[in-house]
Amino acid sequence: MVAIRRGEPHDLPRLMEFDCFSGDRINEIVEGRMLVAEVGATVVGYLAWQHGGCIGKDYVNKLVVDGRYRRRGIAQALTQALSTTLSGRVYISAGAANTAALSLIHGTGWTPAGRIDGLLPRDEPELFFRRDL
Ligand SMILES: CC(C)(COP(=O)(O)OP(=O)(O)OC[C@H]1O[C@@H](n2cnc3c(N)ncnc32)[C@H](O)[C@@H]1OP(=O)(O)O)[C@@H](O)C(=O)NCCC(=O)NCCS
Numbered sequence: 297m298v299a300i301r302r303g304e305p306h307d308l309p310r311l312m313e314f315d316c317f318s319g320d321r322i323n324e325i326v327e328g329r330m331l332v333a334e335v336g337a338t339v340v341g342y343l344a345w346q347h348g349g350c351i352g353k354d355y356v357n358k359l360v361v362d363g364r365y366r367r368r369g370i371a372q373a374l375t376q377a378l379s380t381t382l383s384g385r386v387y388i389s390a391g392a393a394n395t396a397a398l399s400l401i402h403g404t405g406w407t408p409a410g411r412i413d414g415l416l417p418r419d420e421p422e423l424f425f426r427r428d429l
Contacts, residue, residue: 298370300377303330303342310339314362324358331377333361333370340365343374350387350424359388359397366396375404379429389424391416401425 303311303325311321311332324330324344333341341361349355356378361370378386388406390397406425415422 297335298340298368298373299334300331300373300380301334302328302381303332303344307332307339307342311342314340314360315342316360317358321358331374331381333374335365335368335370341370341374343371343378345378345382345386350389353426354382354384354386356386356388371400372404375400378427383429385426385428387424387426389422392421392423398423 303321305322305325308320308322308325315321321330321342321344329346330342330344332339342358343356344358345354345356347354349357356375359371359374375388387409388401390401392398392411404427406427409424409426411421411423413419413421
């Protein structure tokens with residue numbers, strides 16, 4: 297059973313154990329821009345966003361699930377919970393080679409919104425999607 301709540305400062309050490317993005321996540325937490333997923337008392341994934349981060353629209357720029365907890369619906373639950381914190385048009389993106397993220401995005405109600413070339417190494421396009429909450 298997965299529970300979704302706001303990220304809190306005490307979550308930081310646990311998040312750092314599985315985060316795949318550089319730096320730490322303290323800004324997202326203190327600015328209230330993060331949801332975390334818990335299984336039992338263990339944080340197993342998080343989703344974070346930037347207000348106005350995609351040409352003025354809210355943008356989900358980080359979504360990570362601990363490798364040991366993948367394919368259990370954790371990311372799906374986090375994206376579904378977005379509507380409890382954001383409203384209006386929201387964007388998300390993933391590299392064209394990120395099969396897991398793209399499968400998740402296609403299955404959770406996002407509409408294709410275009411691509412940007414030249415952002416990622418090896419000429420991998422970044423694919424963007426939008427959803428109205
Ligand atoms: C992408 C990621 C967040 C998915 O997390 P997850 O909790 O495993 O995803 P879910 O269990 O909620 O998957 C929901 C659906 O997405 C699709 N999916 C998820 N992972 C997949 C994979 N590895 N291959 C194919 N489809 C996948 C499936 O359709 C899945 O439904 P199913 O399990 O019933 O078939 C996770 O793989 C991750 O943290 N990746 C590294 C960071 C990353 O790339 N983030 C994306 C930035 S947008």
